[in-house]
Amino acid sequence: MKRRRSNGRTLWGVGAGLVAVALLVAAGAWGYGAAKITVNTLDEVLRGNPLPADKTAQVTWKARASNAELHVLELSKIKLHSHSLEDHIVYVIRGQGAARLGDESRQVKAGDILNIPKGVPHGFTKEGKENLVFLVVATAGWDGLKDIKFYE
Numbered sequence: 001m002k003r004r005r006s007n008g009r010t011l012w013g014v015g016a017g018l019v020a021v022a023l024l025v026a027a028g029a030w031g032y033g034a035a036k037i038t039v040n041t042l043d044e045v046l047r048g049n050p051l052p053a054d055k056t057a058q059v060t061w062k063a064r065a066s067n068a069e070l071h072v073l074e075l076s077k078i079k080l081h082s083h084s085l086e087d088h089i090v091y092v093i094r095g096q097g098a099a100r101l102g103d104e105s106r107q108v109k110a111g112d113i114l115n116i117p118k119g120v121p122h123g124f125t126k127e128g129k130e131n132l133v134f135l136v137v138a139t140a141g142w143d144g145l146k147d148i149k150f151y152e
Contacts, residue, residue, distance in 0.1 A: 040061070042072070042094075045060055045061040046060060046133065048061075049074075051074045056075060056077040056078065057075035057076070058073070059071045059072065059073050059144075060073070064140050065140075066140070068137060069138045069140050069141075069142070070135060070138075071136040072133065072136075073134040073135075073136055074134075075124060075126065075131060075132050075133075075134070076131050076132075077124065077126065078125075079123050079150055079151070080100055080122070080123035080150070080151040080152045081121065081148050081151060082121045083144060083148060083149075084147060084149070085142065086138060086142050086144070086147060087115070087116065087118050088114070088115070088122075088136055088138070089115055089116075090116065090135070091113050091114075091136075092108050092109060092113075092132065093134065093135055094131070095109075095110065095126055095128070095130045095131055095132035095133060096126070096127050096128060096132070097124055097126040097127045097128075097132050098124070099123070100122060100124075101120065101121075101122050102122070107127075108132070121151055
């Protein structure tokens, strides 16, 4: 059996073709929202999206990673409410205030971590001059305003 010799141009052409395909696949992945690294500071997020005077709460920023989202929520007050579809994990990152969690009332402050199961009524009011700022872990794509029942 004779060995066929490949010339350099053929190998170069195959290599260039593979690189071109890889670039097209990568470009397609980026076009479909592939993850990228971002770095933000809480101060930048809050300065860039201040709580309007006519609102008592707003999600100022969110980031998505696979099947979870992280919401930055700034508030002076959130009325007592519940969600039927979503549990909350809340980390209080700034401020202090009063919380109603089910039948319980308690103080919350920066550093507290709250686990609030779906269906449990909860509400918050800031105490002092500084707004409360929460990091809330949610299921990707969840819209809290569509899954909400107010009690007051």
